Amino acid sequence: AQTVTQSQPEMSVQEAETVTLSCTYDTSESDYYLFWYKQPPSRQMILVIRQEAYKQQNATENRFSVNFQKAAKSFSLKISDSQLGDAAMYFCAYRTKGNRDDKIIFGKGTRLHILP
Amino acid sequence: DTGVSQDPRHKITKRGQNVTFRCDPISEHNRLYWYRQTLGQGPEFLTYFQNEAQLEKSRLLSDRFSAERPKGSFSTLEIQRTEQGDSAMYLCASSRGLVYDEQFFGPGTRLTVL
Numbered sequence: 001a002q003t004v005t006q007s008q009p010e011m012s013v014q015e016a017e018t019v020t021l022s023c024t025y026d027t028s029e030s031d032y033y034l035f036w037y038k039q040p041p042s043r044q045m046i047l048v049i050r051q052e053a054y055k056q057q058n059a060t061e062n063r064f065s066v067n068f069q070k071a072a073k074s075f076s077l078k079i080s081d082s083q084l085g086d087a088a089m090y091f092c093a094y095r096t097k098g099n100r101d102d103k104i105i106f107g108k109g110t111r112l113h114i115l116p
Numbered sequence: 117d118t119g120v121s122q123d124p125r126h127k128i129t130k131r132g133q134n135v136t137f138r139c140d141p142i143s144e145h146n147r148l149y150w151y152r153q154t155l156g157q158g159p160e161f162l163t164y165f166q167n168e169a170q171l172e173k174s175r176l177l178s179d180r181f182s183a184e185r186p187k188g189s190f191s192t193l194e195i196q197r198t199e200q201g202d203s204a205m206y207l208c209a210s211s212r213g214l215v216y217d218e219q220f221f222g223p224g225t226r227l228t229v230l
Contacts, residue, residue: 004158033216044120045159045207045221052216091158097216102147103172104219106158 002027004094006107013082014115020067021077021110023092030054031097034068035104036077039089048090051075053097079112087114118142120222122208128228129198136194137225141210148191149219150183151207152176159207165191166213198229 003026013019025034036048051059051068058066063080079086092107121140129135141148146167151159162181163173167188177183180198185191195202205226209219 044223047218050218093158095216100171102164102211102213103149103161103174104151104159105161108156108158 002029002032002094002096002105004092004105004107006092006110008110009108010111010113012113012115013079015082015084017082018078018080019082019112021079021090021092021112023075023077023107025073025075025092025094027073027094027096029096033095033097034066034075035093035095036064036066036075037091037093037106038086039091039109040085041088045091049077082114084114084116087112120208120210120220122206122222122225124225125223126226126228128230130230131198131200133198134194134196135198135227136192137206137208137227138190138192139208139210139222140190141208142220144212145210145220146188146213147211147217147219148185149209149211150191150193151209153205153207153224154203162193195227198227200229203227203229 005024032053034051038048039045049061067076089109091109094105123138149164150162153159165185180196183193205224207224208222211217211219
């Protein structure tokens with residue numbers, strides 16, 4: 001069974017600084033998807049960024065980028081130029097690539113605080 | 117496109133009562149998913165539908181839980197004989213069901229069992 005581990009329950013970063021959230025996962029599959037989701041307080045979860053395992057190039061979405069290390073099964077999220085609106089729970093997540101097995105497996109999350 | 121909606125947003129019930137939640141997916145989304153999120157945890161998969169067919173159920177979905185999507189549009193999740201351990205946020209998501217397609221999440225229904 002696949003597992004996702006986030007070892008940082010909470011992190012803080014000064015506004016405009018850069019922060020990196022860590023994630024490791026375990027799987028025996030060779031091709032899969034990895035995600036970072038953001039869940040703001042009392043608001044719905046949204047997809048921040050996704051990575052396909054067979055793609056070696058790290059995904060980037062504006063101020064958000066990932067460091068995907070497939071051999072190490074590591075998938076960290078870097079947020080550059082942190083903004084107050086980035087404060088939220090961030091979940092690392094995994095999905096197998098088969099269309100039938102469509103569930104997402106989430107880590108426990110990291111609560112990110114942005115300090116003004 | 118108004119997004120995934122869930123009703124009610126909050127539900128307080130007494131132990132032993134039955135509760136039912138509703139999820140309306142994004143229009144024309146074929147797949148609909150239910151997740152449960154307890155305090156301090158990430159969401160855990162419960163079940164999902166392709167149109168009206170329930171394709172997968174987690175072992176977390178005990179026999180007190182039942183989910184339906186009778187016409188392939190909205191879905192309901194019923195919990196019978198609620199227990200305090202059922203207190204959680206119940207999240208619904210939908211997708212077009214294509215390979216690979218993003219799951220869009222609703223705001224959730226927060227259940228408190230007293």
